[in-house]
Amino acid sequence: MALYARVSTRDKDQNPETQLLRLRDFVAAHPDWHITREYVDTASANDLGHRTAWKALNDDALRHRFDAVLVFKLDRAFRSVKHMHDTLAVWDPLHVGFLSAQEGFDTTTALGRLLLNLLASLAEFELEMIRERVIAGMERARKEGKAIGRPKGIDPQKQARMARVLPLLQSGSVSWRQAAAQAGVALSTLQRFVKTTTPTG
Secondary structure, eight states, rough: EEEEEOHHHHHHHHTTTHHHHHHHHHHHHHHTOOEEEEEEESSOOOOGGGHHHHHHHHHHTTTTOSSSESSSSSSHHHHHHHHHHHHHHHHHHOEEEEEETOOOOOTTSHHHHHHHHHHHHHHHHHHHHHHHHHHHHHHHHHHTOOOOOOOOOOOOOHHHHHHHHHHHHTTTOOHHHHHHHHHTSOHHHHHHHHHHHOOOO
């Protein structure tokens, strides 16, 4: 059993040990469980670049170094429904379960596996809602006379790829660097594209 705890850099009064104490007690209540390793991050949920313990945990999951991950609350691990679904979709074939002490989420049970399937639908719904908000925002901006257009000097194919990763970026499923890599463009190019195509205000 791997334990994962995270506090945000803005949570000045929080200590990850508070989460870990509860997780250790949770494990102690199950005699056949044992803790393999504890992973701790001090970073925002969206800041995957600085969540080095989270990266190490995922690397160890691929190496089959534990058979389940336990967190205190879902939001300690995931930044969106899609992020949760995509992560668990990788762990499931590896037979790595996921448990949340606070919400009682447990993918090692039949009910947990059912909820995992529902996550796929929720993740798609979340992305569709983001797409609709982006389109509605651009339409509102046009009606208000704001300039909404494609940045000059960017290949149309690159623009199409960046448009496809925009919902993932908006949902927090990928970081800026990950989105740029998926679109095959420089980070600065993606940032310029988002700035010139997404309405503000």
